[in-house]
Each structure stands twice: as structure tokens, then as C-alpha cells.
Amino acid sequence: xxxxxxxxxxxxxxxxxxxxxxxxxxxxxxxxxxxxxxxxxxxxxxxxxxxxxxxxxxxxxxxxxxxxxxxxxxxxxxxxxxxxxxxxxxxxxxxxxxxxxxxxxxxxxxxxxxxxxxxxxxxxxxxxxxxxxxxxxxxxxxxxxxxxxxxxxxxxxxxxxxxxxxxxxxxxxxxxxxxxxxxxxxxxxxxxxxxxxxxxxxxxxxxxxxxxxxxxxxxxxxxxxxxxxxxxxxxxxxxxxxxxxxxxxxxxxxxxxxxxxxxxxxxxxxxxxxxxxxxxxxxxxxxxxxxxxxxxxxxxxxxxxxxxxxxxxxxxxxxxxxxxxxxxxxxxxxxxxxxxxxxxxxxxxxxxxxxxxxxxxxxxxxxxxxxxxxxxxxxxxxxxxxxxxxxxxxxxxxxxxxxxxxxxxxxxxxxxxxxxxxxxxxxxxxxxxxxxxxxxxxxxxxxxxxxxxxxxxxxxxxxxxxxxxxxxxxxxxxxxxxxxxxxxxxxxxxxxxxxxxxxxxxxxxxxxxxxxxxxxxxxxxxxxxxxxxxxxxxxxxxxxxxxxxxxxxxxxxxxxxxxxxxxxxxxxxxxxxxxxxxxxxxxxxxxxxxxxxxxxxxxxxxxxxxxxxxxxxxxxxxxxxxxxxxxxxxxxxxxxxxxxxxxxxxxxxxxxxxxxxxxxxxxxxxxxxxxxxxxxxxxxxxxxxxxxxxxxxxxxxxxxxxxxxxxxxxxxxxxxxxxxxxxxxxxxxxxxxxxxxxxxxxxxxxxxxxxxxxxxxxxxxxxx
Numbered sequence: 001x002x003x004x005x006x007x008x009x010x011x012x013x014x015x016x017x018x019x020x021x022x023x024x025x026x027x028x029x030x031x032x033x034x035x036x037x038x039x040x041x042x043x044x045x046x047x048x049x050x051x052x053x054x055x056x057x058x059x060x061x062x063x064x065x066x067x068x069x070x071x072x073x074x075x076x077x078x079x080x081x082x083x084x085x086x087x088x089x090x091x092x093x094x095x096x097x098x099x100x101x102x103x104x105x106x107x108x109x110x111x112x113x114x115x116x117x118x119x120x121x122x123x124x125x126x127x128x129x130x131x132x133x134x135x136x137x138x139x140x141x142x143x144x145x146x147x148x149x150x151x152x153x154x155x156x157x158x159x160x161x162x163x164x165x166x167x168x169x170x171x172x173x174x175x176x177x178x179x180x181x182x183x184x185x186x187x188x189x190x191x192x193x194x195x196x197x198x199x200x201x202x203x204x205x206x207x208x209x210x211x212x213x214x215x216x217x218x219x220x221x222x223x224x225x226x227x228x229x230x231x232x233x234x235x236x237x238x239x240x241x242x243x244x245x246x247x248x249x250x251x252x253x254x255x256x257x258x259x260x261x262x263x264x265x266x267x268x269x270x271x272x273x274x275x276x277x278x279x280x281x282x283x284x285x286x287x288x289x290x291x292x293x294x295x296x297x298x299x300x301x302x303x304x305x306x307x308x309x310x311x312x313x314x315x316x317x318x319x320x321x322x323x324x325x326x327x328x329x330x331x332x333x334x335x336x337x338x339x340x341x342x343x344x345x346x347x348x349x350x351x352x353x354x355x356x357x358x359x360x361x362x363x364x365x366x367x368x369x370x371x372x373x374x375x376x377x378x379x380x381x382x383x384x385x386x387x388x389x390x391x392x393x394x395x396x397x398x399x400x401x402x403x404x405x406x407x408x409x410x411x412x413x414x415x416x417x418x419x420x421x422x423x424x425x426x427x428x429x430x431x432x433x434x435x436x437x438x439x440x441x442x443x444x445x446x447x448x449x450x451x452x453x454x455x456x457x458x459x460x461x462x463x464x465x466x467x468x469x470x471x472x473x474x475x476x477x478x479x480x481x482x483x484x485x486x487x488x489x490x491x492x493x494x495x496x497x498x499x500x501x502x503x504x505x506x507x508x509x510x511x512x513x514x515x516x517x518x519x520x521x522x523x524x525x526x527x528x529x530x531x532x533x534x535x536x537x538x539x540x541x542x543x544x545x546x547x548x549x550x551x552x553x554x555x556x557x558x559x560x561x562x563x564x565x566x567x568x569x570x571x572x573x574x575x576x577x578x579x580x581x582x583x584x585x586x587x588x589x590x591x592x593x594x595x596x597x598x599x600x601x602x603x604x605x606x607x608x609x610x611x612x613x614x615x616x617x618x619x620x621x622x623x624x625x626x627x628x629x630x631x632x633x634x635x636x637x638x639x640x641x642x643x644x645x646x647x648x649x650x651x652x653x654x655x656x657x658x659x660x661x662x663x664x665x666x667x668x669x670x671x672x673x674x675x676x677x678x679x680x681x682x683x684x685x686x687x688x689x690x691x692x693x694x695x696x697x698x699x700x701x702x703x704x705x706x707x708x709x710x711x712x713x714x715x716x717x718x719x720x721x722x723x724x725x726x727x728x729x730x731x732x733x734x735x736x737x738x739x740x741x742x743x744x745x746x747x748x749x750x751x752x753x754x755x756x757x758x759x760x761x762x763x764x765x766x767x768x
Contacts, residue, residue: 020102024475025098036481037480039138042514044517049078050521051090056068057069077217084097104152107127107151115162117421122420124466129336133331134329159204162206212263282535283535284399290370292368293366293369294402294405295375297316300334308474335465337412346422355415358408360408363408366408370382486629488632489519493524501525502554502590503529504596506592507530512595513530551565552565566664582635582639588633590633591630592629593629596608642681643680649675655667667762668761672741675738677731685731688726688767690766699742699743700712703741705731
């Protein structure tokens with residue numbers, strides 16, 4: 001039985017790419033159960049998010065958890081990582097999917113290329129190109145998880161072509177076709193006829209299925225695929241116009257579009273809701289579309305992670321707008337480009353021109369809205385993607401324009417297969433041409449020979465092309481990450497009590513914030529710290545930035561300052577710091593040694609020891625823990641909250657300026673500027689708020705507590721400090737809004753960013 005399996009051609013092809021994956025991603029296989037392949041922090045983000053979903057699946061059961069994730073619009077490729085983590089473990093599960101992305105990329109491209117060329121060795125070469133291109137290697141190691149799982153694209157393209165091709169003529173002529181292809185007379189089945197043929201529902205269903213899988217993988221990859229479909233439809237309008245006159249085609253098209261639209265809406269409903277809202281944080285802005293596009297020369301420049309010549313073209317790479325791995329490493333390879341040219345040396349069939357249009361079209365689109373040449377966009381030259389950005393719905397939300405190149409790589413792989421088939425066929429020995437009857441006899445014994453070519457010359461050409469491409473693409477040894485972490489996180493995970501932790505530098509360091517997603521999935525506690533990765537969400541961390549002590553620990557300590565907790569307040573809150581932390585149910589402050597050590601090469605200081613000294617001096621630690629990874633301070637819960645404090649409201653955009661002075665910050669306020677008054681006592685309180693005020697011209701100043709006016713005075717003393725006292729009553733437990741009103745003499749509200757039109761506020765304090 002086992003022998004029969006290995007005699008299957010497709011199984012042998014899969015094994016071929018599996019062996020290549022082990023070799024060309026070394027040493028991942030050697031550390032399969034101990035570390036994951038990774039170039040950077042994005043890998044940790046994927047593993048961390050997958051870990052959170054593992055917790056959902058474990059808490060709710062497999063089916064209940066899956067339904068819960070679907071309700072959250074989180075049922076996508078990362079959920080597959082969660083399934084694999086549950087079955088195989090965090091490391092092995094991730095590595096399996098990593099390997100599958102290469103194996104299936106190679107196998108899918110082999111099937112697609114063979115469909116056109118009918119040359120097995122040329123199709124194997126196409127699979128090598130698509131699977132192990134620097135573009136795929138980079139996206140896999142950096143774990144751009146959508147583009148990493150490019151393996152579904154060739155399957156989608158294959159069944160899209162099969163659906164449209166004249167199936168009746170192909171089926172009736174398949175035997176003659178195989179023989180004619182072997183004799184080099186034609187290049188593919190669909191060149192037999194340009195008629196409408198039979199549209200097979202099987203292929204339509206499979207094309208739709210793989211498009212849905214692409215959507216499941218990533219919404220951006222789906223968007224790119226829809227552009228590919230537009231290319232394809234234009235091509236078919238010119239080559240098979242009769243298809244579009246058939247009622248059956250339109251029934252398929254309309255039903256398929258409706259079904260897929262419903263599927264996509266369900267999958268991306270939360271994204272549609274955000275993209276249609278006023279606070280569309282998914283839109284990174286036009287500058288991001290320019291920045292994250294490719295340079296014109298990037299296809300010719302080997303990446304910096306090349307095994308043999310990482311420093312080659314380093315100076316040229318340094319001119320690119322994005323100096324990260326050669327703008328996503330869209331290096332095609334000189335031999336691949338040459339093979340793509342060879343594709344047109346014989347039989348310039350229409351399908352070759354289609355794939356050339358896709359290769360060049362997506363390359364041009366990946367250059368973004370303006371032409372980049374050696375990092376320069378001046379003078380700005382408008383590019384076709386500008387139309388896509390402005391007129392195709394939701395494309396303005398796409399940040400990583402350079403990843404459009406994935407379809408260029410697909411197309412170059414197909415073209416290179418044609419070129420390789422041309423070179424290999426030149427070595428065919430006429431005496432070894434095999435007739436149709438011989439092909440049908442002893443087929444199993446001849447399969448392996450046909451896999452690499454029929455004679456010695458063909459084998460030499462195949463292996464020579466393959467080796468040169470591998471050398472052009474080689475990226476071994478690949479970096480791996482052991483995911484090492486403190487056992488303290490497991491200890492927290494075993495504690496079932498509900499509380500929060502505050503981790504430093506979890507709000508200021510991209511690398512640590514990425515690793516922290518993994519640690520969070522282990523300790524399962526709410527984290528007060530947080531970080532916006534690809535897109536900044538307005539007002540996402542206003543609480544952390546505005547609350548004294550919390551702001552100092554999260555933002556000031558990592559930067560080397562510990563005296564800014566006052567902002568424009570008169571006094572610091574060091575003496576009630578533990579009360580504030582307890583009020584917000586923060587049980588631990590955790591300092592990460594790796595994240596705080598700085599970069600001596602860049603002159604950054606090691607902030608761990610000063611941060612530790614600050615925590616030990618200011619916070620009352622009931623207990624302390626320290627190992628090689630972190631230091632943790634457990635907050636003394638005996639410090640019951642019984643005070644009030646003032647906190648900056650950083651979501652308030654009516655503070656129009658600030659300036660430092662020996663007495664802290666001065667802030668300029670237009671009408672509507674405000675702060676938070678936090679009553680931690682649990683009961684209604686009364687108090688007195690004091691602050692200093694200056695005006696550059698006569699203005700009326702008001703103060704409101706939760707919308708109720710508590711102070712109103714017309715200030716006429718110019719550029720003189722005014723000491724203001726405001727009696728406050730009915731201060732509710734929790735957060736209370738203190739708002740400053742600024743009005744002209746005639747009662748007109750002042751909304752201006754000119755300092756001369758506003759009031760200066762500083763030295764705020766609250767007395768109980």
C-alpha cells in the first residue's frame with residue numbers, strides 16, 4: 001500500500017518540495033520542536049494572537065470557541081494556527097504551517113505551470129521559483145501571515161482557467177494533445193479552440209472555494225485577487241467573447257458573486273463597520289501607501305538576508321524609501337527574468353501575453369501612487385495605483401502596497417516555466433520521442449523519468465536551472481526564535497484571581513509589545529499597557545497616558561525620565577501611587593530586562609536599574625520576584641483608595657499648546673479643554689480645586705463639573721498670574737469631568753490655536 005502511494009506522481013511532487021523546504025529553510029527542521037523561524041517581532045504577534053484564540057477554544061470548547069471567534073469576526077488563518085497549537089503544541093504547530101506554506105506553494109505552482117506547459121521538469125522549476133522566492137521567504141520569516149500563505153493563489157488561478165477553457169474540445173482531444181505537446185507542437189490544452197466550450201460547474205466551484213480560502217487567509221490578499229480577476233476578465237473578453245454571451249455563464253457569475261459577497265461580508269463585517277465609520281483607524285493615510293510601496297529597482301536587487309552576498313547592493317538598498325529587507329525583498333532573480341523572456345521564443349500564445357500583463361501590471365501597481373526610483377519620488381510621477389487608491393472601494397485602507405507583488409511573482413513563475421520548457425525541449429533527443437501508445441504502456445515506470453526529463457541532456461538542463469535559481473534565492477541559515485520567557489508568566493496563569501498587570505516597556509517598545517502578546521496568552525491577565533502596531537487608533541491609550549503614576553511607569557521610565565507625572569498639576573502623586581494602582585486593580589508591575597536594556601551601539605542607556613529603583617522607592621511592594629528575564633513588584637493591596645486626584649484628558653483636543661517651566665507644564669486652553677477628577681473613595685465628596693491662570697487679553701473663564709457651571713469670572717488682568725479657587729461639591733465616585741470654558745467679552749466661545757486667544761492653565765491641585 002505504501003509503495004502504491006509513493007508511485008503516485010502528485011505524492012512524489014509534494015515530497016520533492018518537502019525535501020527542498022527542509023533544505024532551503026535550514027535549520028528550522030533541526031529545531032522543529034524547540035524554536036520557530038523568525039526575522040522579527042511580527043512572528044510573535046501571530047503566535048500571541050493565536051495563543052489568545054487557543055484560550056477561547058479551551059474555555060468554550062472546540063465548537064463553542066469556534067462559534068465565539070466567528071461572532072467576533074476572528075475566524076481566519078490565525079485561528080488555524082490556534083487549532084494547530086492545540087493539536088501539536090505552540091512551536092511544532094507553527095512550524096507545520098510554516099512548512100506547508102512552502103510545500104503547497106511549490107505544489108500549487110507545479111499544477112498551474114503544468115497545465116500550461118505540459119512539461120513536468122519546467123513545472124517543478126516554476127514551483128521552486130514561487131515557493132522559495134525572496135518575497136515569500138521574507139514574508140514567511142517576518143510573518144506577514146496573509147502574504148506568507150500565498151499557496152492558494154496558483155490553485156485559484158488554475159481552476160479559474162479550467163472553468164473558462166473550452167472543456168469539450170479539450171476532453172475530446174486530450175490524448176492527441178499530450179502526444180502533440182511531447183512533440184513540441186502546442187503549448188497547452190486551451191489553445192485547441194477559442195470557442196465557448198462547456199463551462200464545468202466543478203471548476204467554478206473549486207475556483208470559488210479557493211477564492212474563499214484566500215479571503216479566509218487575509219482580506220488584503222483577497223483585494224489583490226480581485227484585481228487579478230479584473231485582469232483575467234479583460235483577457236477573456238478579447239480571447240473568448242462568446243463565453244460572455246452564454247446564459248449559463250451569467251447564472252454562474254451572478255450566483256457565485258452573491259454567495260461570495262455574503263461570505264465575505266460575514267467574514268469582514270467588523271472591518272466594513274470600522275472602514276465606514278468616522279473613526280476609521282484602518283486607513284493609514286496616503287503617506288503610508290507611498291512609503292510602503294516598492295522601488296522600481298527592487299526586482300533587480302538581492303535581499304540583505306542572502307546566504308552568500310548579503311552586502312551586495314547594500315548602498316543601493318540604502319537609498320530605498322523603506323530600508324527594511326530591500327522593500328519586502330521583491331527580487332525576482334536574473335535567471336527567472338531571462339527564462340520569462342525565453343518563454344516568447346516559441347509559440348507566442350495568448351496566455352503568455354496574459355501572464356506577462358499580470359507580471360508587469362502587478363509590478364507597476366506595487367510601486368504605489370508615485371514612482372520610486374532609488375528612493376526618490378521628486379518630481380512626483382503619478383502611477384496607476386493612484387487610480388486604485390482613489391476609486392476602488394476600501395483600497396485606501398491598504399497600507400502595504402508592496403505586497404501586490406505576490407501576483408507578479410505568480411506570473412513570473414508561470415512565464416519562467418514556459419522558458420524552461422523551451423530550453424529543455426531543445427535538448428530532446430529525436431530518437432527518444434515517445435508515441436502515444438508507449439505513453440499509455442508502462443506508465444508508472446516512466447513517471448519518474450518524465451518528472452525530471454526524458455534524457456540526460458534534459459536532466460542536466462533541469463538541474464542546472466534549479467541550482468542557479470536556488471543559489472540566487474538562498475537564505476540559509478534562517479534565524480529562529482526559542483520563545484524563551486520567564487516561568488513567572490506560568491505562575492500568573494495558574495492564579496485564577498482577576499486583576500491587571502502593568503508591563504514595561506509594553507507601551508513604548510515594538511519588539512517587547514510583540515513578545516508581550518505571547519506572554520499575555522500564557523498569564524491570561526488583563527494588561528494595562530498596550531501598543532498600536534500597524535495602525536494608530538486615536539485615543540486608544542488616553543487612560544494610560546493621562547493617569548499619574550501609570551503614565552510615569554509606562555512612558556517616562558523607559559525613556560529615562562521619572563519626574564513627569566505631574567504634567568500641569570501642582571503636586572506629584574507619589575504618596576498615593578499604590579492607592580491609584582489598587583483602584584484600577586493593578587496587582588503587578590513587571591519590568592522586562594531585555595526591553596529596558598537599551599542599545600549601547602546607538603547610545604541608548606540601560607534603563608532597567610533606574611526603573612527598578614524607582615518602583616522600589618515609590619511603590620509599596622508586598623512581594624518581589626526576579627529572574628534572568630524580568631523583575632516583578634506585587635502591589636500592596638492594603639493601600640485602600642481613599643483620595644482624589646486629577647488626571648490629564650489626552651483625548652481632549654482643546655488643549656492647543658504646552659510649555660515647560662520650573663513649576664511644571666503650562667497648557668493653553670480653548671473652550672472645551674478639560675481634565676479628569678478621579679474620586680477613589682467610593683462615596684460622594686466635596687473639595688476645592690486650585691489652579692493658576694493667565695490671559696493675553698480680557699477673557700471670560702468658566703469651570704464646569706460634569707457639565708454644571710461651578711466658576712465664572714471675567715479676567716481683565718493681562719499676563720498676570722491669577723490664583724483661582726473653585727469649590728466643588730457632588731463629586732461622584734469614579735471619573736468626573738472638569739471642563740474649562742473660554743469666552744470673549746461678548747460671550748462668543750473661543751476656539752483658536754493662537755495662544756493670544758486662549759487661557760494658560762497650570763499648577764492644578766485638588767484638596768479634599
